[in-house]
Amino acid sequence: MISKLSRNSIVRLAQYKNILNKLSSLGLVKVFSDNLADAAGVNSAQVRKDFSQFSIKGNRRGGYDVNELRQQLAQILGKDEVTKVIVVGIGNIGKALVHYKGFEKENIRIVAGFDSSLKSEGKIGNVPIYPIDRIEDFILRNKIRIAVISVPDTSAQEVLNILVKKGIKGILNFAPIRLTTPKSCVIHNVNLGLELETVIFYVNLLKDKKVAIKRI
Amino acid sequence: MISKLSRNSIVRLAQYKNILNKLSSLGLVKVFSDNLADAAGVNSAQVRKDFSQFSIKGNRRGGYDVNELRQQLAQILGKDEVTKVIVVGIGNIGKALVHYKGFEKENIRIVAGFDSSLKSEGKIGNVPIYPIDRIEDFILRNKIRIAVISVPDTSAQEVLNILVKKGIKGILNFAPIRLTTPKSCVIHNVNLGLELETVIFYVNLLKDKKVAIKRI
DNA sequence: AGTTTATTGTGAATATTTTCACAAAAATTT
DNA sequence: AAATTTTTGTGAAAATATTCACAATAAACT
Ligand SMILES: NC(=O)c1ccc[n+]([C@@H]2O[C@H](COP(=O)([O-])OP(=O)(O)OC[C@H]3O[C@@H](n4cnc5c(N)ncnc54)[C@H](O)[C@@H]3O)[C@@H](O)[C@H]2O)c1
Ligand SMILES: NC(=O)c1ccc[n+]([C@@H]2O[C@H](COP(=O)([O-])OP(=O)(O)OC[C@H]3O[C@@H](n4cnc5c(N)ncnc54)[C@H](O)[C@@H]3O)[C@@H](O)[C@H]2O)c1
Numbered sequence: 001m002i003s004k005l006s007r008n009s010i011v012r013l014a015q016y017k018n019i020l021n022k023l024s025s026l027g028l029v030k031v032f033s034d035n036l037a038d039a040a041g042v043n044s045a046q047v048r049k050d051f052s053q054f055s056i057k058g059n060r061r062g063g064y065d066v067n068e069l070r071q072q073l074a075q076i077l078g079k080d081e082v083t084k085v086i087v088v089g090i091g092n093i094g095k096a097l098v099h100y101k102g103f104e105k106e107n108i109r110i111v112a113g114f115d116s117s118l119k120s121e122g123k124i125g126n127v128p129i130y131p132i133d134r135i136e137d138f139i140l141r142n143k144i145r146i147a148v149i150s151v152p153d154t155s156a157q158e159v160l161n162i163l164v165k166k167g168i169k170g171i172l173n174f175a176p177i178r179l180t181t182p183k184s185c186v187i188h189n190v191n192l193g194l195e196l197e198t199v200i201f202y203v204n205l206l207k208d209k210k211v212a213i214k215r216i
Numbered sequence: 217m218i219s220k221l222s223r224n225s226i227v228r229l230a231q232y233k234n235i236l237n238k239l240s241s242l243g244l245v246k247v248f249s250d251n252l253a254d255a256a257g258v259n260s261a262q263v264r265k266d267f268s269q270f271s272i273k274g275n276r277r278g279g280y281d282v283n284e285l286r287q288q289l290a291q292i293l294g295k296d297e298v299t300k301v302i303v304v305g306i307g308n309i310g311k312a313l314v315h316y317k318g319f320e321k322e323n324i325r326i327v328a329g330f331d332s333s334l335k336s337e338g339k340i341g342n343v344p345i346y347p348i349d350r351i352e353d354f355i356l357r358n359k360i361r362i363a364v365i366s367v368p369d370t371s372a373q374e375v376l377n378i379l380v381k382k383g384i385k386g387i388l389n390f391a392p393i394r395l396t397t398p399k400s401c402v403i404h405n406v407n408l409g410l411e412l413e414t415v416i417f418y419v420n421l422l423k424d425k426k427v428a429i430k431r432i
Numbered sequence: 433a434g435t436t437t438a439t440t441g442t443g444a445a446t447a448t449t450t451t452c453a454c455a456a457a458a459a460t461t462t
Numbered sequence: 463a464a465a466t467t468t469t470t471g472t473g474a475a476a477a478t479a480t481t482c483a484c485a486a487t488a489a490a491c492t
Pocket of ligand 1: 088089090091092093094114115116117132150151152153155158159174175176191192193312313314315316317318
């Protein structure tokens with residue numbers, strides 16, 4: 001039914017949904033592809049193409065109903081029910097994620113953290129943090145499917161292997177290393193170092209006036 | 217001289233450089249486009265194409281000299297000298313970044329943090345954290361060109377405006393909102409919520425077996 | 433020295449993504 | 463109720479990005 005799904009189109013869909021949440025809380029009831037395009041920084045045809053991939057229909061000349069669209073996107077993105085997530089590695093990044101309040105309103109709940117340096121259970125807010133040896137049991141008991149890896153790169157593959165073996169299906173990885181996963185598990189990497197280096201590159205480029213770069 | 221530069225090609229270049237650092241520390245002196253391709257998860261022709269954009273040459277049948285290549289990439293990426301970075305908003309993410317030791321080896325140094333909730337100077341490790349009203353003076357005195365924005369989305373545009381006015385040329389923004397910048401300033405957004413939502417989407421997709429997705 | 437082998441560098445071929453552009457349809461105006 | 467306006471939905475076109483494929487070439491071997 002759905003044929004070609006690029007990662008980018010999914011990211012855009014999630015972006016549209018977040019924009020719609022804001023529009024909705026402002027009381028808007030109707031939105032045009034043009035509005036979404038402006039907010040997301042893309043072309044309006046892109047917005048409509050993205051929607052058409054998922055057979056989302058609007059009203060010619062009437063745009064889209066904000067709440068209806070919001071619901072359709074939430075459904076597509078699997079956000080119509082709460083998704084439980086665990087975080088492995090409660091260091092700098094792990095703590096930041098567990099502390100963050102903003103995930104709840106995306107229907108994402110961090111239900112536990114795990115760290116190898118702990119000998120006994122702790123807590124951040126009301127999220128329990130466990131010694132790493134509790135993880136296997138926790139995943140099975142709570143049917144967790146999504147995990148964040150925020151351990152040093154040297155431990156990341158080892159952690160991933162355990163996660164996958166216990167049934168984790170999706171991973172967001174902060175360790176700056178390429179991990180290998182079986183096809184049954186999706187992994188997405190966030191490399192903050194690279195993000196910063198990229199900005200630095202463009203700034204140097206502008207400074208040296210080597211080239212006029214297009215807007216990013 | 218340089219004509220078309222996609223963001224992706226820059227990210228890949230930074231990736232190659234990071235891989236080379238690791239190879240070098242393992243004592244390797246020679247590398248083939250095939251090796252880099254494997255480590256970066258791309259096609260080897262892609263590696264060579266990326267290099268050819270910057271006129272980086274290897275030796276036919278001899279591959280590339282690790283240290284020479286490393287140096288060339290560092291030069292291109294503007295990493296041959298230390299880049300000073302400031303962080304605005306010392307909350308969850310801001311603290312994680314300031315605490316992180318890994319930037320130094322990429323020649324990036326976080327030289328100060330700023331937060332509106334502070335009345336007097338503090339410190340994280342040996343990075344000074346200042347009340348926000350010290351920021352303008354600091355940027356000018358220290359000729360800072362790169363900043364991280366890690367304040368709530370409601371303050372982000374306001375912070376950006378100040379930064380730009382004082383001469384910041386590149387921004388890494390964590391606030392989940394589209395900011396407007398003049399052409400003289402590059403901005404790159406990291407939206408951790410979206411990253412997580414994307415993983416969730418793919419996991420649900422796999423679960424429902426709607427489609428066989430290509431590897432991400 | 434000549435032959436074989438391995439790898440680069442890059443045009444050409446493919447594939448993917450984005451944008452254009454316009455008919456179709458619905459709302460609004462006359 | 464006809465004409466006008468506005469916006470969708472989507473093929474077609476354009477732009478970008480990736481991969482193929484192979485001549486050029488340098489190292490290694492005989
Ligand atoms: N903090 C940043 O700003 C930043 C920036 C770029 C990249 N990263 C990357 O993100 C990852 C996390 O960074 P961080 O700064 O939070 O690191 P950190 O050292 O602060 O935290 C890592 C945590 O993982 C735990 N750990 C180690 N091995 C483990 C294991 N096998 N199982 C469970 N827990 C384990 C450690 O006890 C520690 O608490 C690293 O790979 C780092 O390179 C972080
Ligand atoms: N922490 C996460 O895991 C996470 C995840 C997704 C997105 N984000 C986004 O990243 C940004 C930072 O998140 P956080 O969790 O660190 O938030 P936070 O609330 O912990 O920290 C924000 C900090 O910014 C400071 N601040 C507010 N206004 C300021 C101003 N005008 N000038 C200077 N400082 C100011 C506050 O005092 C606070 O210390 C937010 O926009 C958030 O939506 C964070």
